Amino acid sequence: MPSRKKRQAHWNATYKDTPTNQLGWYEEAPGPSLDLITECDLPTSARILDAGSGATTLIDALIDRGYADLVAVDISEVALQRLQARLAPEEDAPVQWIVGDLTDPDTLASVDPVDVWHDRAVLHFLTDAADRAAYVQSLRSVVKPGGYVIIAAFALDGATRCSGLDVRNYDASMISNLLGPDFEMEQSLNHTYHQPSGAPRPYVYTRFRRVNAAADPA
Numbered sequence: 240m241p242s243r244k245k246r247q248a249h250w251n252a253t254y255k256d257t258p259t260n261q262l263g264w265y266e267e268a269p270g271p272s273l274d275l276i277t278e279c280d281l282p283t284s285a286r287i288l289d290a291g292s293g294a295t296t297l298i299d300a301l302i303d304r305g306y307a308d309l310v311a312v313d314i315s316e317v318a319l320q321r322l323q324a325r326l327a328p329e330e331d332a333p334v335q336w337i338v339g340d341l342t343d344p345d346t347l348a349s350v351d352p353v354d355v356w357h358d359r360a361v362l363h364f365l366t367d368a369a370d371r372a373a374y375v376q377s378l379r380s381v382v383k384p385g386g387y388v389i390i391a392a393f394a395l396d397g398a399t400r401c402s403g404l405d406v407r408n409y410d411a412s413m414i415s416n417l418l419g420p421d422f423e424m425e426q427s428l429n430h431t432y433h434q435p436s437g438a439p440r441p442y443v444y445t446r447f448r449r450v451n452a453a454a455d456p457a
């Protein structure tokens with residue numbers, strides 16, 4: 240397992256070195272994520288947590304749509320500072336900012352239960368089984384019963400490395416198996432994202448609902 244410090248240093252350096260719109264995962268419009276969040280059919284008061292936000296345009300898009308209770312979590316404070324600076328004119332941006340590692344059980348301790356957990360391009364970096372188990376534990380600690388989980392990861396025919404790191408490739412059933420029987424899959428789709436360089440990056444997107452009766456304690 241890479242140490243959390245090394246992981247954080249890697250991502251901070253990545254964001255320091257690269258303008259947001261040149262990042263290999265930059266989306267001008269986060270279409271599939273917004274579509275899947277819309278499918279959850281929640282009011283704009285719903286609490287949405289973006290796991291591994293980076294400098295994503297999803298937060299801007301959700302605020303534009305009136306969502307008023309967002310949580311942005313990332314291991315890189317450089318990334319979150321960049322996102323925060325972009326939103327600066329909206330001084331009252333309705334975002335709880337959390338710098339931390341999603342495999343650390345303390346990272347989400349201050350987060351109230353959420354209606355949606357969204358992750359695009361984060362889970363696939365967890366190549367160690369213990370890290371994946373810790374990630375699922377973090378997710379289980381905050382997703383409400385009846386809440387939704389949206390995860391997008393590199394597809395089985397997708398890239399095997401990103402940002403200089405190895406990744407684990409997924410299909411929908413692998414994500415379902417990782418989450419376990421308390422999460423029922425409602426939707427999955429394949430989507431080919433094109434990097435700023437034009438290179439295709441096939442992803443699998445999944446949307447689950449938490450069907451068990453009780454949330455886990457944090």
Ligand SMILES: C[S@@+](CC[C@H](N)C(=O)[O-])C[C@H]1O[C@@H](n2cnc3c(N)ncnc32)[C@H](O)[C@@H]1O
Nearest residue numbers: 250264291292293295313314315340341359360
């Ligand atoms: C490929 S980027 C995707 C960023 C964003 N979700 C998007 O779609 O633009 C992966 C992000 O995950 C963050 N990250 C990687 N490992 C993490 C971890 N263990 N805990 C929290 N964030 C992590 C990185 O700092 C980076 O911002």
